[in-house]
Amino acid sequence: MHLKLVDIHHSFVEGIEHAKVVNGVNLSLEKGEFVSIIGPSGCGKSTLFNLVAGLEIPMEGEILLNGQSVNGQRGHVSYMMQKDLLFPWKTVLENVLLGATVSKENVREAREEALSLFPLFGLEGYENNYPTVLSGGMKQRAALLRTFLHKKELLLLDEPFGALDALTREKMHEWLLDIWSQMQRSVLFITHSIDEAIFLSDRIYVLTPRPTAVLQEFNVELARPRTKEMTLSDEYLELKQKLMKALYR
Amino acid sequence: MKKIHEGVLASLPAVATVALFLLFWEAAVWIWQFEKWLLPAPTDIAKAFVETLPLLPDHVWMTTLEAVLGFLLGLTVALLLAFLLDFSPVMRKSFYPLLLFSQTIPIVAIAPLLIIWFGYGILPKVLVVALVTFFPVVVSVVEGLQASDRDMIRLVRSMGGSRWQVFRLVRFPNALPYLFTGLRIGATYSVLAAVISEWVGASKGLGIFLVRAQNSFATDKVFVAIAIISLLSCLLFLIVILISRIVMPWKYKNSK
Numbered sequence: 001m002h003l004k005l006v007d008i009h010h011s012f013v014e015g016i017e018h019a020k021v022v023n024g025v026n027l028s029l030e031k032g033e034f035v036s037i038i039g040p041s042g043c044g045k046s047t048l049f050n051l052v053a054g055l056e057i058p059m060e061g062e063i064l065l066n067g068q069s070v071n072g073q074r075g076h077v078s079y080m081m082q083k084d085l086l087f088p089w090k091t092v093l094e095n096v097l098l099g100a101t102v103s104k105e106n107v108r109e110a111r112e113e114a115l116s117l118f119p120l121f122g123l124e125g126y127e128n129n130y131p132t133v134l135s136g137g138m139k140q141r142a143a144l145l146r147t148f149l150h151k152k153e154l155l156l157l158d159e160p161f162g163a164l165d166a167l168t169r170e171k172m173h174e175w176l177l178d179i180w181s182q183m184q185r186s187v188l189f190i191t192h193s194i195d196e197a198i199f200l201s202d203r204i205y206v207l208t209p210r211p212t213a214v215l216q217e218f219n220v221e222l223a224r225p226r227t228k229e230m231t232l233s234d235e236y237l238e239l240k241q242k243l244m245k246a247l248y249r
Numbered sequence: 250m251k252k253i254h255e256g257v258l259a260s261l262p263a264v265a266t267v268a269l270f271l272l273f274w275e276a277a278v279w280i281w282q283f284e285k286w287l288l289p290a291p292t293d294i295a296k297a298f299v300e301t302l303p304l305l306p307d308h309v310w311m312t313t314l315e316a317v318l319g320f321l322l323g324l325t326v327a328l329l330l331a332f333l334l335d336f337s338p339v340m341r342k343s344f345y346p347l348l349l350f351s352q353t354i355p356i357v358a359i360a361p362l363l364i365i366w367f368g369y370g371i372l373p374k375v376l377v378v379a380l381v382t383f384f385p386v387v388v389s390v391v392e393g394l395q396a397s398d399r400d401m402i403r404l405v406r407s408m409g410g411s412r413w414q415v416f417r418l419v420r421f422p423n424a425l426p427y428l429f430t431g432l433r434i435g436a437t438y439s440v441l442a443a444v445i446s447e448w449v450g451a452s453k454g455l456g457i458f459l460v461r462a463q464n465s466f467a468t469d470k471v472f473v474a475i476a477i478i479s480l481l482s483c484l485l486f487l488i489v490i491l492i493s494r495i496v497m498p499w500k501y502k503n504s505k
Contacts, residue, residue, distance in 0.1 A: 053407040075409020085404050089422040089499045101418070102408040129504040150408060 001066065001153040001186050003029040003052070008061035010047060021047050022058070023211035029154070029186055036189045036197040038247065039207030039215075045190045046082070048212075049156045052188070053079045065154070075103070078150035078185075082159050084143040086131035092142050093127040099150030114149055120179065121145045137168045144176070148183065158190045170228075173199055177226060194243045198236060199226055206246045216246045289469040294476070297469035304458075309477060311454040315371060315443040316485065319378020320435060326379065327386035327431075334387075335394040335420075348387060356381050356442065360449045369450050377446035382435035386428065393427025394420050426500065429493040436485040444478055455481075 010022040021044040029035050039045055050056045052063055054074035062069050070076055078099070086095045093114060100110035118124045121141045123134075131139060140160055147155060160176075161169045177200060180187060191197050197204045204218045218239060222230050230236055271291045277283075278290035285293060334341045356377055363373035397420045405415050447456025455474055462470035494501050 050403075055403055055407055074406055077407070079404070079407040081400055081404060083400060085398070085401050087401065087419070087422070089425070089497070091505050098405070098418070099408055102405060102410045102414055130499045130502070132499075133503050 001029075001031045002064075003154060003186070003188070004062075004064040005048075005052070006062045006064065008048070008051060008058045008063070010044075010051060010056070010058050010060075020211040022051070023213045024061075025207075025213055027205055027214060027217075029188055031153070031186055032184050033203065034180060034187045034189065034201050036191055036201040036204045037207060038191055038194065038197045038204060038243070039212060040209045040247070041192060043207050043210050044212040045207060046158055049079065049158050049188075049190065052154075052156060053077050076152060077154045077156050078147045078152040079156045080143055080147040080158060080160055082162055084131075084139040086134075086139055086142055086146075088131060091128050091130055092123060092134070095131060096142060096146040096149055098146055103150075105151075110149065114145070117145060117149070120182075122175075136164055137172065140164060140172065141175075144179075148179070148185070153185055155185050155187045156190075157187060159192065160189075161196070162192065169196075174226075174228075176200065177224075181225065194240055194247070195231065198222070198239055198243070199231065204243065206243065218243065286466045286468050289472060293469045294472045297467070298473045298476075301470060301473060305473075305477070307453055308455050308458045309481070311371075311451075312440065312443050312447065312456065312478075313481060315374040315446070315454065316378055316439040316481070318371075319375040319443065320382050320439040320485070322375060323379035323382035323435065323439075324386055324432070327383045328390060328428075331387050331390035331394065334391050341391070345391070348384070352384050357445050360446045363446075364450050369452065374443055374446040374451065374454075378439050378442045381438045381442040385434040385438070386431040389427040389431030390424055393424030396427070397423040425497050429489065429497070432489045432493075433486060436489045437482050440478060440482040440485060 005025055005027045008022050008025045009020075011018045011020045013019075025048060027035075027037075037045055037048070047056070051058050054070065054072050054076070057072035063071050065076060086092075087098075090098075093111070096114050097107065097110055099105075100107050115127065118127060121144065123138060123142055123145065126134060126138070126142075131142065134142060140163075144157075144160060147157070161172050164172065173196065189197075189200060198220055201220050204220060206215045206218070207213065208215045220239065222233075222235060275290050275292060278288060278293075289297070330344075334344060359380065360373065360377050363376050367373040367376070401419045401423075402415050405418055410418070443454065444456040444459065447454040448460055451457045455478055459471060459474040459478075462468075462474060498505060
């Protein structure tokens with residue numbers, strides 16, 4: 001798996017008005033990498049994801065997946081949007097099987113795999129419940145399980161923990177890294193939080209305000225597995241300072 | 250068992266109010282000595298009910314049949330049209346306003362026309378009921394289909410889902426609560442529409458029973474008919490609610 005965005009331009013068209021959202025974005029993602037995208041809110045990060053997922057077609061530029069252009073093609077990534085988007089009319093188990101249902105895979109096999117993953121995602125015992133009974137953190141985890149079970153090598157996570165309180169969010173970070181190291185998938189991760197970006201990623205792209213482009217790219221040299229103690233190391237704080245300078249310049 | 254007990258307890262005030270009202274009615278008739286053809290006492294009505302009991306099943310059955318068949322016909326056509334209107338924006342723009350306008354035509358006024366066209370049999374009554382129940386169902390289903398969460402649709406699309414899958418997985422389930430709102434309204438209208446269409450011309454049914462009772466100033470029998478008509482409406486309403494609980498368990502339960 002290798003993803004490359006080459007000189008992507010995109011505008012929202014409303015009537016005769018063009019609002020330029022993406023202004024020449026170049027970025028790449030290697031197999032097994034965890035890369036974060038951070039930028040001011042409303043800068044067009046989610047639009048970038050919609051383009052990669054094929055929900056919108058870029059006006060200029062190429063989205064290359066393994067060297068092939070996938071502009072406007074759907075079904076090749078596992079996309080998790082900001083809201084959990086669990087269907088209230090489906091049980092938690094039926095919800096996480098959405099990917100298998102849509103791509104008409106062997107649903108019984110997918111079901112067994114899903115059931116085996118419920119404990120890891122902290123959802124054991126809620127298989128046949130409707131999502132309304134889940135807490136905020138559990139809903140996000142269920143949405144993540146649905147995303148993981150969609151079985152694409154590339155995961156797009158758009159602020160998956162944005163709505164959670166700080167404590168739950170920190171727990172989810174460690175838990176997400178744990179899962180990611182077990183499942184070896186490539187992750188592109190949108191966030192507002194510098195700490196979240198550093199703690200999770202191998203690399204970080206900082207975007208400019210709208211119309212957005214890549215402002216700067218940072219490597220995170222912290223060893224894996226990451227621990228909470230690392231957030232107090234000199235390396236971490238130095239990188240945090242650089243990121244803050246780039247974002248709040 | 251506990252649930253039933255709680256249910257009985259919760260409905261106690263309402264039952265007591267009705268009982269008090271009937272008692273007051275009975276007393277009022279007895280004190281002021283109303284003529285029986287003007288206002289019969291509840292006990293007179295009960296007596297009339299027992300007297301007419303052998304006649305009633307035929308009438309009740311006819312009206313029920315008209316109401317249920319008409320309701321099912323109206324529902325089927327409404328669903329088909331709602332899906333069609335939802336599928337094609339052009340159709341929606343050209344037919345939806347007409348549909349709304351058509352509701353200004355009083356259906357009761359169409360009943361004589363239908364009788365001229367289709368005779369005095371069951372068909373014109375079924376058609377009147379269908380016409381009356383059809384509208385609330387179409388409007389609510391179209392609204393429900395249009396009100397789906399855009400991001401849920403995008404999620405299914407991002408997984409490579411087709412238009413049909415989006416419909417089946419997101420839009421249709423989303424429209425179900427709206428559909429049942431329409432059905433609840435339709436169910437209460439259906440008995441009423443059947444009764445009214447019988448006024449225009451019929452040999453059997455609660456509507457004709459009502460007209461005959463009125464013509465002979467058998468006011469007690471008029472009340473019997475009124476009571477049965479409202480009971481029938483309630484029953485249909487309850488059946489719709491029961492079905493909605495089976496079809497949409499997520500609205501009423503925490504788990505499957």
